[in-house]
Amino acid sequence: MDANAPASPSISLIELSPWDLSLASLLVLLLAVLSWRLRLGVERRVLIAAARSAVQLSLVGLVLKLLFAQTSLPLIGLMALVMLSVAGFEVMQRQTRRFGGPWGYGIGAVSMFLSSFSVTLLALTVVIGVEPWYQPQYLIPLLGMLLGNTMSGVAIALDNLTRHAWESRGRIEARLLAGQDWEQAIEHIRREALRSGLIPIINAMGTAGLVSLPGMMTGQILAGSPPMDAAKYQLLIMFLIAAGTGLGAMVAVWMGSRRLFDERQRLRLDRLTQAG
Amino acid sequence: MAGLRLDGLTHRTLAPVDLVLDAGERVFVSGPSGSGKSLLLRAIADLDPHQGEVWLDTEPRSRMAPPVWRRRVGLLPAESFWWAETVGEHFPAIQTSGTLSAEKMGAFHSDHPTHRDQINGWLTGLGFEPDVLDWSVTRLSTGERQRLALVRLLAQRPEALLLDEATANLDPVNRDRVETLVETYRREQDAAVLWVSHDPEQRRRLGGRAFVICNGRLEPET
Numbered sequence: 001m002d003a004n005a006p007a008s009p010s011i012s013l014i015e016l017s018p019w020d021l022s023l024a025s026l027l028v029l030l031l032a033v034l035s036w037r038l039r040l041g042v043e044r045r046v047l048i049a050a051a052r053s054a055v056q057l058s059l060v061g062l063v064l065k066l067l068f069a070q071t072s073l074p075l076i077g078l079m080a081l082v083m084l085s086v087a088g089f090e091v092m093q094r095q096t097r098r099f100g101g102p103w104g105y106g107i108g109a110v111s112m113f114l115s116s117f118s119v120t121l122l123a124l125t126v127v128i129g130v131e132p133w134y135q136p137q138y139l140i141p142l143l144g145m146l147l148g149n150t151m152s153g154v155a156i157a158l159d160n161l162t163r164h165a166w167e168s169r170g171r172i173e174a175r176l177l178a179g180q181d182w183e184q185a186i187e188h189i190r191r192e193a194l195r196s197g198l199i200p201i202i203n204a205m206g207t208a209g210l211v212s213l214p215g216m217m218t219g220q221i222l223a224g225s226p227p228m229d230a231a232k233y234q235l236l237i238m239f240l241i242a243a244g245t246g247l248g249a250m251v252a253v254w255m256g257s258r259r260l261f262d263e264r265q266r267l268r269l270d271r272l273t274q275a276g
Numbered sequence: 277m278a279g280l281r282l283d284g285l286t287h288r289t290l291a292p293v294d295l296v297l298d299a300g301e302r303v304f305v306s307g308p309s310g311s312g313k314s315l316l317l318r319a320i321a322d323l324d325p326h327q328g329e330v331w332l333d334t335e336p337r338s339r340m341a342p343p344v345w346r347r348r349v350g351l352l353p354a355e356s357f358w359w360a361e362t363v364g365e366h367f368p369a370i371q372t373s374g375t376l377s378a379e380k381m382g383a384f385h386s387d388h389p390t391h392r393d394q395i396n397g398w399l400t401g402l403g404f405e406p407d408v409l410d411w412s413v414t415r416l417s418t419g420e421r422q423r424l425a426l427v428r429l430l431a432q433r434p435e436a437l438l439l440d441e442a443t444a445n446l447d448p449v450n451r452d453r454v455e456t457l458v459e460t461y462r463r464e465q466d467a468a469v470l471w472v473s474h475d476p477e478q479r480r481r482l483g484g485r486a487f488v489i490c491n492g493r494l495e496p497e498t
Binding site: 262264 | 322323342343344347350351353358359368428429432
């Protein structure tokens with residue numbers, strides 16, 4: 001243990017050896033064997049997913065080590081872009097009926113960019129006051145958590161929007177025929193889509209600490225932070241996530257519903273394609 | 277009130293259509309199913325992408341905001357859809373709500389007696405009591421929905437009417453009621469009516485010009 005570390009946290013991080021990790025991986029192997037014995041048919045997927053997580057996390061660990069040592073804005077920006085583009089792809093993958101062409105990817109990516117990046121920036125500069133603001137030890141984890149959560153919010157909201165628009169074609173067109181403009185005609189579907197995107201984070205905030213300790217707080221406590229400090233950071237993150245998810249879902253639903261109509265305010269379901 | 281002119285109107289399955297309906301004229305369109313009759317009406321109401329222009333008297337559609345156009349050139353689709361809870365909520369001019377409705381309706385009575393009375397008159401003409409406005413939409417049968425959709429459309433005061441199989445699911449009594457209502461509205465408002473009907477009896481009974489869509493072309497019926 002570092003002799004210069006502050007004295008207050010009496011617990012310190014016990015380093016995990018490769019041996020410890022392989023012990024834990026035996027549990028996954030056991031799960032795969034069970035899946036094979038019970039004919040669940042997911043043993044291959046369990047093993048592949050476990051291997052993927054091992055490779056991806058080790059790589060990220062290496063990359064972050066490099067980034068932390070350099071604190072170079074271009075490198076950090078590149079990392080952020082990679083994270084964003086993967087998240088955009090993931091949002092697109094989760095749509096039953098997605099927008100055709102570049103919109104299928106663009107709506108999700110743009111709305112996540114606007115929400116996650118702006119909220120992260122706000123947190124770094126105004127709330128936490130990191131110096132310089134792009135210090136990767138703060139920026140990357142914050143952005144990662146925000147992207148991960150806005151990603152599910154945006155994906156759920158967009159999926160809801162397009163699915164319900166598809167199912168409610170008759171009712172939307174009836175409203176158009178009654179002389180309503182496109183925003184009135186899609187209003188109820190839009191509201192429902194936004195609500196569905198916000199429910200997960202609202203639920204998460206409502207049960208935080210009662211049912212499970214949120215992952216980030218758990219990590220900090222394991223790493224030896226005083227529980228109160230961990231709780232404060234977790235609270236900050238939750239507020240940021242709530243704001244980011246709300247903002248992201250709103251942008252996505254607004255862009256998506258706008259794209260469902262053309263300049264003559266016709267409902268254009270032909271702009272949606274069914275996912276294979 | 278207004279005539280309707282189709283100017284080179286084209287959609288996927290239909291050759292360009294040029295057709296002039298005078299104010300107060302009724303024109304029938306028929307044709308085998310899948311020939312594009314409904315698509316023609318949808319194109320006029322500007323619900324699908326297509327080519328061509330439509331004129332309401334001297335005003336081109338492209339110069340009008342789509343909601344305004346769809347209010348003035350009213351389309352009655354073959355299947356009627358309802359988006360709110362009760363029938364009355366679909367009539368923006370006469371919001372009726374629960375216990376307040378009597379009072380509100382009274383107030384409305386003095387303000388706009390004609391509009392409210394007119395809607396009640398149409399409802400009665402189609403065999404409904406005025407309290408049908410408080411009914412839940414889910415209670416309605418297909419035929420009731422179809423008839424009420426016509427009243428809903430007329431309440432917008434369209435200057436031209438596009439009717440898609442307006443009497444298809446109705447028994448003879450209600451079919452006659454709908455025909456009477458449409459004819460009365462057409463005469464009183466001098467509205468052009470483009471009526472898609474597969475019923476040759478109906479076309480003969482009401483008379484007037486009739487067209488048939490044949491091999492993707494709109495031709496006069498012989």
